[in-house]
Amino acid sequence: MDFRSGSELLALCRQEDCPISQVMRRRECVLGETTPDQIQRRMIRALEIMKQSATTPLRTAQPSMGGLIGGEARLLYQHAAQRQDLCGPMLQRAITYAMAVLEVNASMGLIVAAPTAGSSGVVPALLLSLQDHYGLSDQQLLDGLFNAGAVGYLAMRNATVAGAVGGCQAEVGVAAAMAASAAVELMGGKPEQCLDAASTVLMNMMGLVCDPVGGLVEYPCQSRNAAGVANALVAAELALSGVPQLIPFDEMLAAMYQLGRRLPAELRETALGGCAATPTACTRCVSCG
Amino acid sequence: MSFISVFDVLGPNMIGPSSSHTAGAAVIAGLARKLISPPLKQVDFTLYGSFCKTYQGHGTDRALLGGMLGFATDDVRIRDSFRIAGQQGLSFTFIPNETETDLHPNTVDIRMENAAGQVMTVRGVSLGGGKVKIVRINSVEVDFTGEYSALIVVHQDTPGVVAHVTSVLSQHQVNIAFMRLFRESRGQTAYSIIESDGILSGSIPGQLRDNPHIYDVMLVQS
Numbered sequence: 144m145d146f147r148s149g150s151e152l153l154a155l156c157r158q159e160d161c162p163i164s165q166v167m168r169r170r171e172c173v174l175g176e177t178t179p180d181q182i183q184r185r186m187i188r189a190l191e192i193m194k195q196s197a198t199t200p201l202r203t204a205q206p207s208m209g210g211l212i213g214g215e216a217r218l219l220y221q222h223a224a225q226r227q228d229l230c231g232p233m234l235q236r237a238i239t240y241a242m243a244v245l246e247v248n249a250s251m252g253l254i255v256a257a258p259t260a261g262s263s264g265v266v267p268a269l270l271l272s273l274q275d276h277y278g279l280s281d282q283q284l285l286d287g288l289f290n291a292g293a294v295g296y297l298a299m300r301n302a303t304v305a306g307a308v309g310g311c312q313a314e315v316g317v318a319a320a321m322a323a324s325a326a327v328e329l330m331g332g333k334p335e336q337c338l339d340a341a342s343t344v345l346m347n348m349m350g351l352v353c354d355p356v357g358g359l360v361e362y363p364c365q366s367r368n369a370a371g372v373a374n375a376l377v378a379a380e381l382a383l384s385g386v387p388q389l390i391p392f393d394e395m396l397a398a399m400y401q402l403g404r405r406l407p408a409e410l411r412e413t414a415l416g417g418c419a420a421t422p423t424a425c426t427r428c429v430s431c432g
Numbered sequence: 433m434s435f436i437s438v439f440d441v442l443g444p445n446m447i448g449p450s451s452s453h454t455a456g457a458a459v460i461a462g463l464a465r466k467l468i469s470p471p472l473k474q475v476d477f478t479l480y481g482s483f484c485k486t487y488q489g490h491g492t493d494r495a496l497l498g499g500m501l502g503f504a505t506d507d508v509r510i511r512d513s514f515r516i517a518g519q520q521g522l523s524f525t526f527i528p529n530e531t532e533t534d535l536h537p538n539t540v541d542i543r544m545e546n547a548a549g550q551v552m553t554v555r556g557v558s559l560g561g562g563k564v565k566i567v568r569i570n571s572v573e574v575d576f577t578g579e580y581s582a583l584i585v586v587h588q589d590t591p592g593v594v595a596h597v598t599s600v601l602s603q604h605q606v607n608i609a610f611m612r613l614f615r616e617s618r619g620q621t622a623y624s625i626i627e628s629d630g631i632l633s634g635s636i637p638g639q640l641r642d643n644p645h646i647y648d649v650m651l652v653q654s
Binding site for chain 1: 435436437438439440441442443444445446447448449450451454455482485486488489490491494506508510511560561562
């Protein structure tokens with residue numbers, strides 16, 4: 144029960160007549176030499192941490208270690224309460240959660256890397272926002288996490304999820320691809336539609352660089368997590384509507400990886416280019432004084 | 433290719449903000465502390481590369497000290513590790529080294545001194561995603577990750593020692609995953625590192641020490 148590519152994953156889903164989440168659960172039990180109960184318990188713990196980190200900053204600002212962020216999620220939460228949000232409740236809540244998780248992360252709080260700490264807001268944000276809006280059960284969210292895990296595993300196996308190797312497209316881009324795929328499964332889409340959505344996200348975030356101000360996981364990382372969840376929603380909506388994706392996930396992943404490796408070093412987490420190299424960012428950077 | 437678990441993708445559960453600069457730092461220090469007998473009295477961290485530049489904003493300092501206190505990557509006490517170390521009578525310093533740049537960007541040297549006066553220096557590298565490597569113990573270049581249970585045998589570089597080690601391990605039915613010998617120079621001190629799946633019996637170090645050419649044995653359970 145293993146798969147090395149998106150096409151092999153889809154073949155397994157067809158053969159077993161089951162969703163991506165179930166294939167991923169079975170793979171984990173067989174190759175991880177563990178039981179369904181054990182992986183269920185571990186994923187419940189991950190979901191608990193995700194919920195905690197997505198909601199704590201809505202009321203209590205979490206000042207970051209580097210001093211660049213803190214309090215953004217509360218602002219968004221208060222803005223929504225005034226019923227003047229532009230995004231609509233689903234996306235508004237999703238970006239609030241995404242900002243919140245990064246706030247917790249930057250303040251040395253407890254988070255689940257998904258797939259990395261710098262991109263840890265996207266997957267919980269979309270799943271929890273779906274839960275709020277559609278009344279999904281925790282069990283459904285756990286399925287969503289296993290589905291997201293399958294997409295993230297393929298990215299780790301066949302490409303990269305490190306900003307230092309592939310830029311932000313490999314971190315927030317992959318996180319958003321994972322979230323989009325999970326959302327499609329939870330909203331009743333087929334496995335093919337899940338990977339179409341993941342492919343669309345990678346396409347729409349292709350080339351995004353990693354340029355953290357001061358080299359810290361704060362800015363623009365937090366805002367990019369919010370943008371990532373918006374991208375995930377767009378891609379999931381396209382896929383669920385039946386809009387075809389021309390380029391298969393495996394090819395899009397390979398394109399993302401090739402592009403990432405060709406990014407100049409200044410744009411891969413070194414804080415020497417992009418946002419990090421702007422005059423204002425330089426005045427806020429502790430390490431270069 | 434080694435197995436990538438769903439919990440490698442959705443994980444680790446960790447104190448932020450960075451899997452390499454925070455979680456990885458805690459893991460390195462956690463491995464280092466297993467190489468010296470407690471209680472520790474003094475620990476000095478020398479930080480290189482990106483660790484040197486960004487350690488405060490990434491909480492690398494708190495994470496290193498937290499790891500030294502035995503905190504796991506998801507232990508919220510990491511944030512308060514300075515205070516807790518003080519309570520436990522552990523002195524610590526952080527020394528940024530900006531001159532040596534020919535190293536992996538996330539490198540730390542940890543000099544530990546225990547109450548008995550024993551001193552050991554360990555060099556660790558954080559590879560990203562919370563994965564780490566120990567690359568030096570005292571002055572000898574080594575290589576282990578802590579992902580497997582590891583037995584580190586310090587011995588004289590002389591014939592027969594490795595045979596003794598493997599014979600003891602086979603008595604304990606240990607299935608060796610990796611075994612490597614590192615030495616400073618021929619005939620001097622050598623480090624044999626044996627990595628194995630599963631837990632290694634606590635009685636192995638005592639039996640190994642029966643050999644007069646073996647100076648020390650450290651056991652790091654996975």
